[in-house]
Amino acid sequence: MADNGTSVAGGEALLFLTDEQLRKGIEAMFFAYRGFTADPDRILEKLAYGRAHHRALHFIHRQSGLTVNTLLAVLGVTKQSLNRVLRTLIDDGLVESRIGRRDKRERHLYLTEKGTALERELSEAQRVRMRAAYRTAGPQAVAGFRQVLEAMMDLDMRRQYLMLRDGV
Amino acid sequence: MADNGTSVAGGEALLFLTDEQLRKGIEAMFFAYRGFTADPDRILEKLAYGRAHHRALHFIHRQSGLTVNTLLAVLGVTKQSLNRVLRTLIDDGLVESRIGRRDKRERHLYLTEKGTALERELSEAQRVRMRAAYRTAGPQAVAGFRQVLEAMMDLDMRRQYLMLRDGV
DNA sequence: ATTTTATGTCAGCCTTGTTGACTTTCCAAG
DNA sequence: CTTGGAAAGTCAACAAGGCTGACATAAAAT
Known part of the structure; x- marks a missing residue:
């Protein structure tokens, strides 16, 4: 299994979501939000x-x-x-x-x-940080970043977000 | 330019970081953190x-x-x-x-x-949500998610985070 | 012997959230 | 045209969880 918790079986990538993997994500959210604000x-x-x-x-x-x-x-x-x-x-x-x-x-x-x-x-000020993070992580990472965040929202929040994202 | 703000030039992907792109990321962070907690x-x-x-x-x-x-x-x-x-x-x-x-x-x-x-x-409770988001977004997205978050942390927070991430 | 460190605690302040009650203005349905 | 309800504003009171400053104690370090 690769370091990022993925593996390939029959041409399709599967996710092995250990609690460990999830915990890292949770802590990343916690610390990143502090940086964000x-x-x-x-x-x-x-x-x-x-x-x-x-x-x-x-x-x-x-x-x-x-x-x-x-x-x-x-x-x-x-x-x-x-x-x-x-x-x-x-x-x-x-x-x-x-x-x-x-x-x-x-x-x-x-x-x-x-x-x-x-x-x-x-x-x-916020964009400067985001821009730097985006540059460091690269385009693919940025797409993934947004995908996970959007999947993490509550339904009603996602409604609000999508209205804003796609134009009012 | 692709929808996700990436383009390929000379075999290397470049990031066109419009303020619009960055703003979507900022709002995604805001709404996602609410879901997260x-x-x-x-x-x-x-x-x-x-x-x-x-x-x-x-x-x-x-x-x-x-x-x-x-x-x-x-x-x-x-x-x-x-x-x-x-x-x-x-x-x-x-x-x-x-x-x-x-x-x-x-x-x-x-x-x-x-x-x-x-x-x-x-x-x-938090893992259930993360797991669902990870599954929805897929393995590549998850890797990108963590990369961007880590790049967004302050230096001293990243120190804390890495200590925890990689074992104390 | 003295200073520094780790911890705990008291008091008071601020921001930002909450609930409940009440008012004014105004739209809309009867 | 009256009346019910919606949009907004405001007052009061409260709580969580930040903060600073000051002080106390025990134990380590110098």
């Missing part, structure tokens, strides 16, 4: 923002003009929790909340210039 | 424990007899923060703290039978 965290710290602010900025940038309800669904938190974060972002002039034209109950969220700038700084 | 979280909730307890149990199981200091380094939290968690685990009879034989200042941590049982339940 480390760079933005450092930037946010200086501004007295947290990861929650980053997430909000990310998805507002991603889907400009989305409603509060949509953002709640994507983030998977309560409206009270989001509101605290969103209020500071609006007060600080990073996010603009516009009343819906069709449905005036809705608030549509947009990044201001200032918000766009911070989002860019945060995501660029 | 979802199953243990549900189990922990019933017992009034949190993710912090799970992490402690995991690494004590992983490296039985490790000292408090070692655990602190792996988890990357302060001793006050760990202590709160550790104390409840010890009080509840999931973890045993034995005074070091060589160095009596040290406390070596072990899972009790009860602790082992809970750790198994938690990690099995």
